[in-house]
Amino acid sequence: MQASDIGLVGLGVMGENLALNLERNGFAVSGFDLDAARRQSFAQRTQGLKAHTAESLAQLVASLQVPRRVWLMVPAGAPVDAVLAELRPLLAAGDVVIDGGNTLFTDTQRRMAALEGSGILYVGAGVSGGEEGALRGPALMPGGSPEAWPLVKPLLQAIAAKADDGQPCCDWMGHGGAGHFVKMVHNGIEYADMQMICEAYFLMQQCLGMSAAEMSPVFAHWNEGELGSYLIGITADILKQTDPETGDALVNVILDTAEQKGTGKWTSQIALDMGVTAPTIADAVFARTVSAIQPERVTASKILKGPVAKVAGERTAVLPKIQRALLAAKLCAYAQGFALLKAADREHQWALPMAKVASVWRAGCIIRAHLLEDMRRAFAANNDLRNLLVDSHFASVMADCEQDLREVVAMAALSGVAVPAFMSALSYYDAYRSARLPANLLQAQRDYFGAHTYQRTDKPGKFHTRWGS
Ligand SMILES: NC(=O)C1=CN([C@@H]2O[C@H](COP(=O)(O)OP(=O)(O)OC[C@H]3O[C@@H](n4cnc5c(N)ncnc54)[C@H](OP(=O)(O)O)[C@@H]3O)[C@@H](O)[C@H]2O)C=CC1
Ligand SMILES: O=C(CO)[C@H](O)[C@H](O)COP(=O)(O)O
Incomplete structure (x- = not known):
C-alpha cells in the first residue's frame, strides 16, 4: 500500500468531502472516524481511489508519509482535545496537525502552547464552503506554526476554490490563532449577511405583499449585480422551492426559530472584549435569539400594540430601494468585521494580510461576493485602512445608497416590521460619520x-x- 500524503480524522459532512477533494487533486489520503458507519461509508465512497480507511488513529498515523500530516475535521471543543491527546504519542517532531474545525482561536493558541517543545507543528485552519465547497473547493484560512506552511501549502492550495483571477482561496493568515480568528470573523459577517437578506425578504413580504415565488426572481436579478453573492443566489433558489406535502412554498412551512453553533456569538463577545464596534454582527446574533423564543413571541404578539404592516408602496419603486439599502447595510457589516480583524491584528501582532483575507473570501466560502474583489483592492492599496467605509470607492457607494437605507428603515419602523440588522447598520454608519456624539x-x-x-x-x-x- 502506498503511504498516504495526508490523514483525515473525522469523516462527517466536511471531512469525507475534503478527503475526496484531496484525492481528486492527486493526493493519497487515509481516513479515520470514531463512528464505524462513517468509516464504512468512506471505504465505499473511496473504492478504487488512492485512499485508505484506517480502523484506529494508530493505523491512520502508521499509513502516512513522514513528515506526517493529520487533518482534524471533528466538532470543535472537547473532541479536538480528545483526538490530540491520543495523537500526540503517535507523532514525532516535524509532523503537522491541522485543525480545520470552527475552533475558538484561543483554544488553538492553548493547544499550540501545549505542543511547544515537542516539535509537532500545529495549524488552525478556517474552512468555509459547507458540504459542497469541501468537495469542489472551499476557502481555507490557515494560521499557526509558520514552519508548517510549506508542508501543507501544496495540498491546501490545490484543493481550495479558485477566484476569477485564478488565485487559490487559501493563504497563510499568520502565527498562533490567526487562521481561526479570521474564520470566526468570516462567520460573524455571515450571520449579519444572512440576517439582512432575511430582513429584505421580510420587508418584501410584509410591506409589499409579495409571495416567495414572486421574490425568487428579484433575488436572482440582484444576484446579477453588485449584490451578487452565494447567499443571495441560494436565497433565490430557496424561495422557489415548493413543499411537496402542502404545495405551499417550502420556506413558508419552516419554523421561524434560528439555531446557532456559536461563532457569531464569539465574534460579538470578542468585539466587546476588544472595544470594537460591531453592532450589526451582534444584532444578527440577537435576531437569532429572539427568533428562538417563538412561543413567547406568539404570546407577546397578542398583548403588545404597534402598527400592522400593510402594503407601503409600489413594488417597482420600493424594490430598488431595498436592494440599495441591503448593499449599504452589507458594507457596514463587512466594515465591522474587517475593523475587528484590524484591531485583533494590532493586539496579537499577527501581521494579518488584509488584502489576502478579502482575496481568500472571494470564492469557495459562504460569504463569497462580488464586493470582495473591491475590498481586496481597497486593502491592497492600503493595508492599514482603519475602516472599509472610508475607502474612496466604498464611501461613494455609501453616498449613493445611504438615503435608501434611511427610507427602508423608516418604512420598516412605521410598519412595525423588525429589521434589527438594517437599523443597526444605519446607526453604525451615522455614528461613525459623526464628528461629535452625545458622549459629552x-x-x-x-x-x-x-x-x-x-x-x-x-x-x-x-x-x-x-x-x-
Ligand atoms: N458543516 C459545515 O458546513 C461546516 C463545518 N465546519 C466545522 O468543521 C468541523 C466538523 O464539522 P462537520 O463535518 O459538519 O461535523 P460532523 O458531525 O458531520 O462530522 C464530525 C465527525 O467527527 C467524528 N468524531 C468526533 N470525535 C471524533 C474523534 N475523537 N475521533 C474521530 N472522529 C471523531 C464524528 O463522529 P460522531 O458523529 O460519532 O461523533 C463525526 O463523524 C466542526 O468544527 C464544524 O464547525 C466548518 C465549516 C463548515
Ligand atoms: O462555518 C460554517 C460556514 O462557514 C458553518 O456552516 C457554520 O457552522 C454555520 O454556523 P451556525 O450553525 O452557527 O449558523
Whole structure:
C-alpha cells in the first residue's frame, strides 16, 4: 500500500468531502472516524481511489508519509482535545496537525502552547464552503506554526476554490490563532449577511405583499449585480422551492426559530472584549435569539400594540430601494468585521494580510461576493485602512445608497416590521460619520454620580466638577 500524503480524522459532512477533494487533486489520503458507519461509508465512497480507511488513529498515523500530516475535521471543543491527546504519542517532531474545525482561536493558541517543545507543528485552519465547497473547493484560512506552511501549502492550495483571477482561496493568515480568528470573523459577517437578506425578504413580504415565488426572481436579478453573492443566489433558489406535502412554498412551512453553533456569538463577545464596534454582527446574533423564543413571541404578539404592516408602496419603486439599502447595510457589516480583524491584528501582532483575507473570501466560502474583489483592492492599496467605509470607492457607494437605507428603515419602523440588522447598520454608519456624539453628556453623567472625571475640548487633563453644588 502506498503511504498516504495526508490523514483525515473525522469523516462527517466536511471531512469525507475534503478527503475526496484531496484525492481528486492527486493526493493519497487515509481516513479515520470514531463512528464505524462513517468509516464504512468512506471505504465505499473511496473504492478504487488512492485512499485508505484506517480502523484506529494508530493505523491512520502508521499509513502516512513522514513528515506526517493529520487533518482534524471533528466538532470543535472537547473532541479536538480528545483526538490530540491520543495523537500526540503517535507523532514525532516535524509532523503537522491541522485543525480545520470552527475552533475558538484561543483554544488553538492553548493547544499550540501545549505542543511547544515537542516539535509537532500545529495549524488552525478556517474552512468555509459547507458540504459542497469541501468537495469542489472551499476557502481555507490557515494560521499557526509558520514552519508548517510549506508542508501543507501544496495540498491546501490545490484543493481550495479558485477566484476569477485564478488565485487559490487559501493563504497563510499568520502565527498562533490567526487562521481561526479570521474564520470566526468570516462567520460573524455571515450571520449579519444572512440576517439582512432575511430582513429584505421580510420587508418584501410584509410591506409589499409579495409571495416567495414572486421574490425568487428579484433575488436572482440582484444576484446579477453588485449584490451578487452565494447567499443571495441560494436565497433565490430557496424561495422557489415548493413543499411537496402542502404545495405551499417550502420556506413558508419552516419554523421561524434560528439555531446557532456559536461563532457569531464569539465574534460579538470578542468585539466587546476588544472595544470594537460591531453592532450589526451582534444584532444578527440577537435576531437569532429572539427568533428562538417563538412561543413567547406568539404570546407577546397578542398583548403588545404597534402598527400592522400593510402594503407601503409600489413594488417597482420600493424594490430598488431595498436592494440599495441591503448593499449599504452589507458594507457596514463587512466594515465591522474587517475593523475587528484590524484591531485583533494590532493586539496579537499577527501581521494579518488584509488584502489576502478579502482575496481568500472571494470564492469557495459562504460569504463569497462580488464586493470582495473591491475590498481586496481597497486593502491592497492600503493595508492599514482603519475602516472599509472610508475607502474612496466604498464611501461613494455609501453616498449613493445611504438615503435608501434611511427610507427602508423608516418604512420598516412605521410598519412595525423588525429589521434589527438594517437599523443597526444605519446607526453604525451615522455614528461613525459623526464628528461629535452625545458622549459629552454621558461623561458628565458619569462624573456627576461617580466622580469618574471627564476631559475637556479646550485643554488637556482630567477634570471633576461638584455637580449641582
Ligand atoms: N458543516 C459545515 O458546513 C461546516 C463545518 N465546519 C466545522 O468543521 C468541523 C466538523 O464539522 P462537520 O463535518 O459538519 O461535523 P460532523 O458531525 O458531520 O462530522 C464530525 C465527525 O467527527 C467524528 N468524531 C468526533 N470525535 C471524533 C474523534 N475523537 N475521533 C474521530 N472522529 C471523531 C464524528 O463522529 P460522531 O458523529 O460519532 O461523533 C463525526 O463523524 C466542526 O468544527 C464544524 O464547525 C466548518 C465549516 C463548515
Ligand atoms: O462555518 C460554517 C460556514 O462557514 C458553518 O456552516 C457554520 O457552522 C454555520 O454556523 P451556525 O450553525 O452557527 O449558523
